[in-house]
Amino acid sequence: MKIVGLSGSIVGSKTRIAMNSAKKALTEKYPDLEMTLIDLADYDVKFSDGRNFLDYEGDTGFVTKTIMEADAIIIGTPIFQASIPAALKNIFDLLPVNAFQDKVVSMLVTAGSPKHYLVADLQLKPILSYMKAQIVQTYVFIEERDFHQKEIVNDDVLHRLDRLVEDTVVLTETFKKVREDKEAEYDF
Amino acid sequence: MKKYRIDESKGLEFGIYTLGDHLPNPATGERISAQERIHEIIDYAKLAEQAGVDFFSVGESHQEYFATQAHAVVLSAIAQATEKIKIASSSTIISTSDPVRVYENFATVDLISKGRAEIVAGRASRVGLFDLLGYDIRNYEELYEEKFDLLRQINEEEVVNWSGEFRAPLKDARVLPRPVNGSMPIWRAVGGTPASAMKAGYAGVPMFMAHLGGTASVFKRTVDAYREAATAGGHDPSELPIATAGFFYAAETSQQALQELYPHINEGMKRTNGQGFPKQHFAQGVDPHNIMNIGSPQEIIEKILYQHEMFGHQRYIAQIDFGGMPMDNIKKNLDLIGTEILPAIKKYTAKK
Numbered sequence: 001m002k003i004v005g006l007s008g009s010i011v012g013s014k015t016r017i018a019m020n021s022a023k024k025a026l027t028e029k030y031p032d033l034e035m036t037l038i039d040l041a042d043y044d045v046k047f048s049d050g051r052n053f054l055d056y057e058g059d060t061g062f063v064t065k066t067i068m069e070a071d072a073i074i075i076g077t078p079i080f081q082a083s084i085p086a087a088l089k090n091i092f093d094l095l096p097v098n099a100f101q102d103k104v105v106s107m108l109v110t111a112g113s114p115k116h117y118l119v120a121d122l123q124l125k126p127i128l129s130y131m132k133a134q135i136v137q138t139y140v141f142i143e144e145r146d147f148h149q150k151e152i153v154n155d156d157v158l159h160r161l162d163r164l165v166e167d168t169v170v171l172t173e174t175f176k177k178v179r180e181d182k183e184a185e186y187d188f
Numbered sequence: 189m190k191k192y193r194i195d196e197s198k199g200l201e202f203g204i205y206t207l208g209d210h211l212p213n214p215a216t217g218e219r220i221s222a223q224e225r226i227h228e229i230i231d232y233a234k235l236a237e238q239a240g241v242d243f244f245s246v247g248e249s250h251q252e253y254f255a256t257q258a259h260a261v262v263l264s265a266i267a268q269a270t271e272k273i274k275i276a277s278s279s280t281i282i283s284t285s286d287p288v289r290v291y292e293n294f295a296t297v298d299l300i301s302k303g304r305a306e307i308v309a310g311r312a313s314r315v316g317l318f319d320l321l322g323y324d325i326r327n328y329e330e331l332y333e334e335k336f337d338l339l340r341q342i343n344e345e346e347v348v349n350w351s352g353e354f355r356a357p358l359k360d361a362r363v364l365p366r367p368v369n370g371s372m373p374i375w376r377a378v379g380g381t382p383a384s385a386m387k388a389g390y391a392g393v394p395m396f397m398a399h400l401g402g403t404a405s406v407f408k409r410t411v412d413a414y415r416e417a418a419t420a421g422g423h424d425p426s427e428l429p430i431a432t433a434g435f436f437y438a439a440e441t442s443q444q445a446l447q448e449l450y451p452h453i454n455e456g457m458k459r460t461n462g463q464g465f466p467k468q469h470f471a472q473g474v475d476p477h478n479i480m481n482i483g484s485p486q487e488i489i490e491k492i493l494y495q496h497e498m499f500g501h502q503r504y505i506a507q508i509d510f511g512g513m514p515m516d517n518i519k520k521n522l523d524l525i526g527t528e529i530l531p532a533i534k535k536y537t538a539k540k
Contacts, residue, residue: 055316186446186471
């Protein structure tokens with residue numbers, strides 16, 4: 001199982017801190033699983049110009065190909081101006097329309113205000129379903145006060161991240177099995 | 189239709205196309221050499237002609253896993269190796285070539301083949317060739333429209349006066365040699381969306397419509413949009429041929445056809461497009477109303493006739509060889525086409 005963590009902003013630290021915690025939770029619970037963490041702040045990703053993802057080179061090619069090879073993707077996103085960052089939307093624009101077919105996608109959200117609570121439901125999930133993702137419906141919403149000195153200090157958030165990681169892995173295994181059983185019925 | 193060398197009294201034309209892909213056979217993991225692949229394609233055209241197929245075309249793709257980048261050169265070998273089958277590109281990427289050179293090449297192929305060459309001009313689904321050949325992807329649409337217009341003008345006029353943005357102007361230029369009949373059929377490649385078809389319609393250009401898969405009736409909208417646009421542009425749709433192009437595979441039973449074809453399509457598309465073909469969608473390919481012509485010969489006959497009744501098109505072309513399909517399977521398909529499928533289709537679609 002290939003799991004990719006996608007930290008969807010080029011600025012700020014909270015989303016990355018939360019993604020690090022998610023990765024730590026994953027490796028503790030599933031030592032055999034590997035998670036590749038892509039922090040968009042570490043890459044120079046070009047804006048989408050509509051070409052096939054295989055035709056991008058450099059960082060853009062690496063990021064898109066790594067995501068396309070994943071079985072599961074954990075997306076971490078801050079909320080800017082009541083929406084997802086442009087950097088994250090650009091990743092979606094770089095990929096084919098059915099990019100998340102047969103992939104499980106889960107989310108964690110870091111936000112400066114509790115007023116942003118439904119942004120992932122209203123803006124991120126529609127994109128993921130359009131791109132054919134199997135979405136882990138419950139996401140982890142993390143607020144400013146849950147962080148202190150570059151660490152998550154709210155145990156409840158850590159427990160929710162544990163559950164997010166577990167749900168992501170369980171659903172990925174389940175959908176894989178369902179798909180294999182279904183495909184075996186086709187006999188071709 | 190005469191201008192496009194189509195005789196509807198003989199029924200729906202049945203053709204074969206190859207993208208010129210050069211992929212491993214998923215059953216063995218092995219890939220033949222580029223030399224073997226090119227000879228295989230030339231043999232394929234000869235065998236298609238022997239089976240009574242009307243048309244054979246070769247694509248241009250400048251990327252990994254393809255072997256017919258110089259498709260006009262391959263077509264000239266086919267022109268020499270065959271006698272009566274029509275030959276064309278599917279398609280020529282006109283956006284990144286000089287229309288003068290393209291026309292010179294294809295007029296020459298027309299002379300070698302004694303009047304059997306056609307051009308299908310497209311604009312590429314993949315864009316690596318823009319970098320390779322020195323064009324800016326930002327001009328994707330403008331390059332295609334300008335160069336396609338020039339290509340058509342060269343075909344219509346012996347002396348060309350032209351100026352545009354992407355090529356030096358032509359002043360009283362004669363583009364030589366001329367094809368056998370002075371001009372040759374030039375088609376616009378359309379990816380299946382109505383917007384693209386409408387451009388072909390407004391300009392009064394024959395449409396070559398590619399379809400990967402899906403429900404046949406969805407493509408009817410594209411066909412209707414094309415004919416409506418042609419009428420609005422002052423052209424007579426009954427004089428404008430339509431060709432459709434897509435996956436084809438015949439075997440004794442539809443289940444066997446799916447078994448033999450699926451790994452080639454799925455693995456081939458993973459390599460060339462980065463994503464496979466979902467089994468659920470592929471299984472629907474044998475449905476009588478699905479546009480993919482996969483199944484037993486009788487099922488395929490019924491599908492093609494159903495599509496013909498719906499579209500009223502003049503030519504259907506089949507893609508069989510994608511994804512490292514072994515030559516033996518291709519030969520079996522040609523056999524079924526020649527002995528069972530072609531005679532039935534011709535019989536029921538010939539215009540009296």
